[in-house]
């Protein structure tokens with residue numbers, strides 16, 4: 001895969017997890033990473049879009065310190081952070097009906113500057129299930145026909161926070177933003193398809209919902225083809241980082257009322273362009 005970056009200086013071994021997305025990295029301690037190893041991780045992150053670090057058992061303070069090495073930790077409207085740990089969101093089992101994440105999405109796309117990345121650390125896992133999947137939005141773009149790529153050039157869509165607002169019982173002004181449906185990653189300079197769930201990515205700019213839906217629905221379904229996906233079965237202590245600018249993800253809720261707790265931190269990104 002041509003990723004437009006050089007990885008020749010990388011010394012940290014990464015094991016690709018699929019032919020499309022994701023790599024696993026063992027033998028590093030995210031809580032005490034030297035600068036050279038951190039530079040390696042940055043290259044691998046841009047190359048693989050999703051990095052899996054087994055057995056880290058990252059505590060909240062260490063997770064926030066590690067996150068701060070990537071950029072500014074974001075504070076998203078409508079969510080409540082852990083006491084004493086601003087920016088650290090504790091994901092819990094809200095029940096299948098109330099989960100905002102059991103659909104393909106990238107995070108907080110209704111913001112003018114959605115997060116560049118998300119860092120999840122497993123705390124309590126159900127006895128089975130609760131996997132998370134990611135898909136590769138570079139591939140989704142590259143697999144479009146030349147005609148479709150041309151047609152989408154410069155087209156923007158409305159992204160709105162209605163789904164998250166509903167789940168969190170937030171009734172005042174619901175944030176929204178317009179973003180290009182084909183965005184250029186600010187670091188790899190590759191183009192990625194940027195769409196979302198129909199309730200989040202509602203319509204093309206200056207077009208009605210009815211006019212927009214057929215093509216937006218196609219682009220959404222086209223993104224999550226099985227050969228563009230990595231599905232992670234969480235193990236205790238796992239930490240996973242993903243690039244929110246070139247992936248979507250989907251949290252599978254198949255664990256009933258079992259406890260599932262993960263700690264989540266996001267890093268502020270650029271305005272999609």
Ligand SMILES: O=C(O)CCC(=O)C(=O)O
Pocket residue numbers: 091101107118120131132249250251252262264
């Ligand atoms: O619970 C998960 O596995 C992921 C949830 C999610 O979508 C997120 O943290 O952004």
Ligand SMILES: [Fe+2]
Pocket residue numbers: 101105106107249
């Ligand atoms: Fe998410």
